[in-house]
Amino acid sequence: MKVLAAMSGGVDSAVAAARAVDAGHDVTGVHLALSKNPQSFRSGARGCCSREDSHDARRAADVLGIPFYVWDLSDRFAADVVDDFVAEYAAGRTPNPCLRCNEKIKFSAVLDRGIALGYDAVCTGHYARLVRTDDAIELHRAADAEKDQSYVLGVLTPDQLKRSYFPLGTSVKAEVRAEAARRGLAVADKPDSHDICFIPDGDTAGFLERRLGERPGAIVDESGTRLGEHAGSHRFTIGQRRGLKLGDPAGDGKPRYVLDISPVTNTVTVGPRESLEVGEIVGIRPSRLGWSGERRRAEVQVRAHGAALPAEVIMDDDGCRAVLDQPATGIAPGQALVIYDGSRVIASATIDRATTDTMTAVPGPA
Template identity: 65%
Template sequence: MRVLAAMSGGVDSAVAAARAVDAGHDVVGVHMALNRAPGTLRTGSRGCCTIEDALDARRAADLLGIPFYVWDLSESFLEEVVEDFVAEYAAGRTPNPCVRCNERIKFAALLDKGIALGFDAVCTGHYARVLPGPHGAELHRAADAAKDQSYVLAVLDADQVAHAMFPLGDAPTKERVRAEAERRGLPVARKPDSHDICFIPDGDTRGFLAEKLGEEPGEVVDEDGAVLGTHTGTYGFTVGQRKGLGLTRPAADGRPRYVLSIEPVRRTVTVGPAERLAVGELRAVEAVWSAPEPVGPVEVHVQVRAHGEAVPAVAEVAGEEVLVALRAPLTGVAPGQTVAFYAGSRVLGSATISATTPA
């Protein structure tokens, strides 16, 4: 097969490309330039898309003996990921930019361009597996549960899964991948992993949003509407947050308070006790299915965070929505988050949470 290997400049994508070469595929490496003004160096283990990363990807491709290109996808990334991230927070929701990037850049813009150029598949360093099933390719969790990234890939549809290749899906541990990189002589073998949000390399999400949205002062209130403090923008909060609430007086019982809800129109942030975070039902929209769309109520497991616990639930498609009744409550679930649906290790699909109901 002709394979387009997405090479970020990290160890995972380099080893994935190497394994695709070993498998006998005709591999071409491509580095996605996602930042209009990339920094020269990474900040510790934060961020990506720097000039250093592009050079590391080129060195790995040269060592593997494969052609290498840099594709400028910065305009698409700005519109589809960064601007979406800002708009979602402005609306009081909590997005996952890695999910958006996989959905709209790596497996939409990149795959579409690759298919148009005659490639058969896109290869990445994600920890997930594509396995044959009775009705075609299936997306499954990785062998290493600690590194499993199937959640951020749950936005892929069936056609995208069929054109995806994840050579690290069967890797037992990340350390084994690093050891393999060392054996291959790849210079990125001990390069630190990137963390947090790649376009906010200093990790200051609140500061980034404040720069984009400006100050929008409002009140922090309890469930009875009593004012407990003030804030400079609802975008600085997420459901389940405990620290940085700016409260002027403690709870009567002395227990910590958490963000329960966010109202960007009224500019209020409501806080309360931890037990009020428990959620028993979800409503979700914009569903994407890599498996056949469920008909009627079906037993599934759902996951609402990249490394969160998967809990049993009953999901049912109702028009444009997916209704989810949780068998066990989840805490700190926010509108805007992605809910991924699983049957065993298989990813069935995903949707965007639009509303929650307390347990």
């Protein structure tokens, strides 16, 4: 099989490419240049896609003895990931840029170009498992629960999964680093990248303000009483506690949390933690990965490393609703709602809203 190995310059993608070579595949390494003006070096574990990362990827490919290329996808990344990120915050939502990058770049732009060049699959260092059957392919959680990335892959289509290859799905991170050291890969001890790759200094609010401008507005309580002023609603997300900078404490002395963000009025509503509790999550733009019914018991995950929440889920072509067994907090519109049957991802949607109201849950076949 001809395999295109996406090599970020980190330890995971390097070992994934090595395992593809060991499996007898015809492997070519490719590093994605996603920034128009990349930094020369990474700042510890912050960011990625620097010139240092490109050099690390090339050195790993040299050790493995495979061809290596750099593909400039900076225009596509800027349009599909960065601009989307800014637009979502401007609309009062909280996007997940890693999920969007997987959907639009790694498994769309790269896969499409790879197929056009005669490759059969794209190999990455994601921690997730693929189970292939006679008539389907299943996406499952990784063996390493702490590193599991099935959530950010839940937006992929069945056709994309059929041409995906995740060699690290059955491994834990310590094993991967030890293997990299044994293979003589210089990235064996390189820190994992964290935060948002295109905001290497970690200042998300500053990044957004440079693109959206200063947009001061009111911070109000649930009754609409003005409590203070914010420097821009893009600085907040649902469930946030820190950074409100309200001089007067709440009447009961308890902390306040962000309950709602209204881009129309540029208002941030705050209140007690119990007001964050929701019982139903409504999703739009649904996508199925093996679930063909309309109603079933399942578990839903609402953030990349969040807990799986038992729920009853109803889905059709227009959207889905998840009625939670127990109330949850901090559900942010714009994030993904990924639906699991045990370890298997069976569907996903984009969170549109969450409410305290719940529909009457009618038991249905699994």
